[in-house]
Amino acid sequence: MKRIENLRNILERNRTDGFMVSSKVNLAYLSGFTGSSGLGLVTQQELLLIVDGRYVEQAEKQAHAWTVERLGDDVIVFLRDRLALLGVKTLGIEAERVSQAKYEELRAGLDGTQLMPTRGWVEGLRVIKDTTEIAAIEKAVSLGEDVLEQVVSGIRAGITEREIAAELYFRAMKAGAEATAFETIVVSGPRTSLPHGMPTERVLQPGELLTIDFGVILDGYCSDITRTYAVGDCDSRQREVYKAVLGAHLAAAEAIKPGMTGVEAYETAVKTLQEAGLHEYFVHGLGHGVGLEVHEAPRLARSKGAERPLEPGMTVTIEPGVYIPGWGGVRIEDLYVVKDTGLSDLNHSSRELRVLC
């Protein structure tokens, strides 16, 4: 109930009577309900979970603290009745999660209630993970690493990128994952210069690099790891680029501390890549939070959204990469928790360059 208490404090500070939770992930975070559709209504006195007929039983089982109501035929009429009953004059809605069309519909239908677009109220709570959440993330990370190891130990030249992705999915589900956290990235040879390349029928050749970016969902929480490998053999240039990326990763992991902004954190890796003359090939942010969603706050990047200082309890990935068009690329990603003194690593697998043969 700490989460609800925190949200109610936000409502009070913003002089808002009620808050409508439209985001599936935010609803799961607040209520425990994990169905794919549902609406939450939070006021200082009430917690109302509105679901359709498919989800009544599940909602009652999962959302103990909430009153579960079955949605009538017309959602707007239903909401108008409930809001009137609860005395909600101002209603916060999740501006980033409600479509413009839905917003218009609500505004037209909910006369008598003033809609207040809000941003990041629940996400702002989710950014600091409690110990239960960290434990869940740690479990997901560990499962993801086990599955990756099982698959990678069997990879040889001759296999296709798509076979690797299929094997990862199959093993993840078999090991108890609910799903993969995102579409697995598998790129080989010159395709390793594509930071988000999707797996193809391309056959791995000896002497090539291979990058796998993979995550699982376990108990609602995500993992996210990237490794670049050498297939059969590797040359000095591949080793050199790998060493530079690993250096940037380790430098960032060492330097990042609470109080630092996401922009400053990003710069720690850039500095190291600059020394290696490779910074122009680092074309994305350094990292992101991971929790119920695989990409959430904070951001470690040179962007406006990354100005918030890091705080203990946040999770961040560190994932520097170098992508040289026509040649290939390297990325090394791990997940960390921000502690009082610095970062604590949730991963256990080696980051040294591994030659698969």
Ligand code: ZN
């Ligand atoms: Zn990743």
Ligand code: ZN
């Ligand atoms: Zn990531």
